[in-house]
Amino acid sequence: MQIHLKTLGCRLNEAELETWAQAFQAQGHSITQKISMAQLVVINSCAVTQDAARKSRQLIRRIHRENPQAKLVVSGCYATLNQQEAQALLGVDLVVTNKDKAQLVDRALQELTFDSMPEMATEPSEIALFTRGRQRAFVKVQDGCRYRCTFCIVTVARGEEVSRALDEIITEINTLHAQGINEVILTGVHLGGYGSDNGENIVSLIRAILDQTQIARLRLGSLEPWELTDDFFELFKNSRLMPHLHLPLQSGSDSVLRRMARRCKTEEYALIVARLRAQIPHFNITTDIIVGFPDETQEEWQASLAFIEACTFGHIHIFTYSPREGTKAATLPNPVPHDIKKQRSEELHALAKTMKHDFYTQNIDEKFDVLWEGQRDILDDHHVRVFGYTPNYLRVACDIPTEQILENKITPCQLKTIASDYMLGGIYSV
Numbered sequence: 001m002q003i004h005l006k007t008l009g010c011r012l013n014e015a016e017l018e019t020w021a022q023a024f025q026a027q028g029h030s031i032t033q034k035i036s037m038a039q040l041v042v043i044n045s046c047a048v049t050q051d052a053a054r055k056s057r058q059l060i061r062r063i064h065r066e067n068p069q070a071k072l073v074v075s076g077c078y079a080t081l082n083q084q085e086a087q088a089l090l091g092v093d094l095v096v097t098n099k100d101k102a103q104l105v106d107r108a109l110q111e112l113t114f115d116s117m118p119e120m121a122t123e124p125s126e127i128a129l130f131t132r133g134r135q136r137a138f139v140k141v142q143d144g145c146r147y148r149c150t151f152c153i154v155t156v157a158r159g160e161e162v163s164r165a166l167d168e169i170i171t172e173i174n175t176l177h178a179q180g181i182n183e184v185i186l187t188g189v190h191l192g193g194y195g196s197d198n199g200e201n202i203v204s205l206i207r208a209i210l211d212q213t214q215i216a217r218l219r220l221g222s223l224e225p226w227e228l229t230d231d232f233f234e235l236f237k238n239s240r241l242m243p244h245l246h247l248p249l250q251s252g253s254d255s256v257l258r259r260m261a262r263r264c265k266t267e268e269y270a271l272i273v274a275r276l277r278a279q280i281p282h283f284n285i286t287t288d289i290i291v292g293f294p295d296e297t298q299e300e301w302q303a304s305l306a307f308i309e310a311c312t313f314g315h316i317h318i319f320t321y322s323p324r325e326g327t328k329a330a331t332l333p334n335p336v337p338h339d340i341k342k343q344r345s346e347e348l349h350a351l352a353k354t355m356k357h358d359f360y361t362q363n364i365d366e367k368f369d370v371l372w373e374g375q376r377d378i379l380d381d382h383h384v385r386v387f388g389y390t391p392n393y394l395r396v397a398c399d400i401p402t403e404q405i406l407e408n409k410i411t412p413c414q415l416k417t418i419a420s421d422y423m424l425g426g427i428y429s430v
Contacts, residue, residue, distance in 0.1 A: 004032050017042075039071065040112070046077055073112075162197060270307075305348065363392075369411065386406050396425045
């Protein structure tokens, strides 16, 4: 993994950076001077003056803009003195205070999820799917998985399925809402398996939340596509359930899917995509793809690429296959050579970038209610740029007067243009 280290302030900060660099290298990772090449960025911040704290905030925001895909760890005096503020900044994945600096390298490698082969069928985690903030909260509703995808080590790592009691989940969401949270994301190792051990199911859970809470927006983490029943689709008639699903495909080739022991053929997956988009225009469907699964032929790869392109995903998490000891896939013959896996990954990244831009383009001129985040980029003495998310999880920016406060508010916004990894919009009156 490529790691970029950045510091502000005193020589002690520089010395700590060197210590971290050596520790990362000792564990087989490399240090890069180019932010764009990094999968992980570590910032050692400063707060000796208010100006230093301001520069720390600006550095965090700039690095996230320059490489939004990288995981971002923030430590140092600013992160220690303003821990909650640092945690709420867009893009920050982990804050390590000064007293825990000695554990920074281990914590970063253990607690963060990187773009390598997922350990579990529904990876990446919801932390990777959704941006954290004071506006939303993750609610874990179950653990474990009953399925046996050949690349997945989840049954060893997590064990059997265990669901939380429905009334306990309702109570937690109501408590979060009372604390000012406007959006909840349901998560689980096998989210669609909720209720397998307590007589409930994912549909009854969602219905109960919509009926027994007033939370403004409800999102779902990863769901296996074969678990979407007819009554599940009906749930989206309620506008509080957000029109975005992350449905792991893993491959667009049926023969590869059979070797993976996946339970959804491409034809069935395509019908799900078509049904969701027919029901709600601009429904955002994102997915996971594993590149270079054992014995993946060029013909299978081309078939997979064509199917992925036909689905027109809003975003793809791309993983290059690596064997996991204890999984059936690790015993399969004919591993794909590294250079071919790299080539296919680059090809898919290029396609994913094009599809994401196309999806943004389809949403130009559309009007959505946007939940605004806490980030405010200063444009000039009188204006700031604020960021938020549409119901279908498009990141939106809007330029407003400095004195206007939109954080944690939901307001109508019309999308106007595309700006790198987000869209620019304008607030309007209804």
